[in-house]
Amino acid sequence: MITTDRFFHVNGQSRGFFEGWYFKHQVGTQVYALIPGISIDDTGEKHAFIQVISQASSHYFSFPAEELKVDEEAQQIVIGANLFSMSGVQIALKSDELTIEGSLRYHNLFPIQRSRYAPSIMGPFSYLSFMECYHGILSMAHTISGVVTWNGREIDFAGGKGYIEKDWGTSFPSAYLWVQCNQFTSDDIRFFFSAADIPFLGLAFLGLICVLQIGNKEYRFATYYGGKITDIMRNEDRLTIHLVQKNQQVTIEIATKTGHALQAPASGKMSRIIRESASTTMQLTVRENGREILSEKGNMAGFEEVGNLRGFHY
Template sequence: MEINLVHKDAIIKGTLNLGTFMPIKKSILMPNIMGYFAYIPNMECNHGVISMNHRVSGKLRINNEEIDFNNGKGYVEKDWGTSFPKEYIWIQCNNFSNDGVSLFCSIAHIPFLKGSFTGFICNLVVEDSEYRFATYNNSTAIIKKVSSNKVTISLENHKAKLEIQAMVKDSGELIAPKLGKMGEKIKEESAGQVKITLYDKVNKSRLEEQGYMAGIEIVGYES
């Protein structure tokens, strides 16, 4: 991937090489991370996960500073629609002590027909195993604690239970879509901290991991 961006405040140039993508598991009922909701037209915001984890190499020069991405890790997702949800939590991290762990989690207010509901999707990869918690697969999600800079979420289904604790350290401003225009300003953390505790009910196993350099957005919740 060649990058050549010139702005009055920054010049960014370089080349990044992306390794083999790790896609999520799919089926006819779950063509993407949205499950069967992917078949419903005119959703306000659609989401797709392209790669849960992959290698990154290369270098970028930002103004006069060179950033080395060799031995780095990547994650790729996409959104499309007209607006981000008015209230949502988004967490992503694949920088854990266990190199094979990668997390994505989102809980959001979703307009639907003439009403609305709170939907959630969470995907955790541990080596060769994938744990999916979602509105569409009979899972439950409870926001145990939330503020503008900290959130604790508990997710559960018949296969596993997962608790996520995420902390924002120093968020920056991000332009987001609203009614088809990029006119909304939100806060996004790109160096947050995440702690996960997973209990696998089938294998009777427990996993605890501390993650760093996490992406975190907590939008629409009072501090």
């Protein structure tokens, strides 16, 4: 079976499995992310969920598993009265702390490049069936239209930007870094970076995946292309990551704001707490043969930091 991010994996899973989608929406200076998914623990106990995160707070909505409906052909997820798809979302969530209602449409999605060698961001690892966690990027950026009422406040998303990714498998990595940004000084730049400790056939390695899109040109940095992290340094509240691939060097400097709590999977169960900053700032620099080809400041970047990556202390 080709394990790419173009397909759903929930069907047929009975225990120790999760699948989640990450829909990010930003407008003005605000970021709102919606994370629908399914959790099946070691005993087969399952439930659907929708997590919500903004700069101000995070929330977890739990649903009976039977309220999750997946339409593979339409690439559509329904949880209760909520619908998530590649063309937009419809939201109807209510708790004591948060009420959200409305619908958003997505336009002009920017997918990543695909090939037989790299059918997804995971490259040839996409073809393996025993990985702990699979990652997929569905849209590096797109424009948004629509209106959402958030705790009685109407938010018009016209002119906003979006991003979609997903994860599935048994557990999140024990240690990882994740950065995503599509709000740079130049309007046509989109960026994603992740590095994680990857269990593999009884051993483990540090895996790297990174995409930089400038207009219609894509740069891909990844373990499966020979890319590697050379240094990670912390200076007060800033984390600097250096990576190299052949004649190209990338420096990511990110402000490590304390994020809000999110629930994450461990053996399928959403029992682990991680923290995500929904909106922070970053600096991205790319050099080729020692010559600087890009230096851009990014705003409204998403950032997660969990543990220490193997081989580095920061």
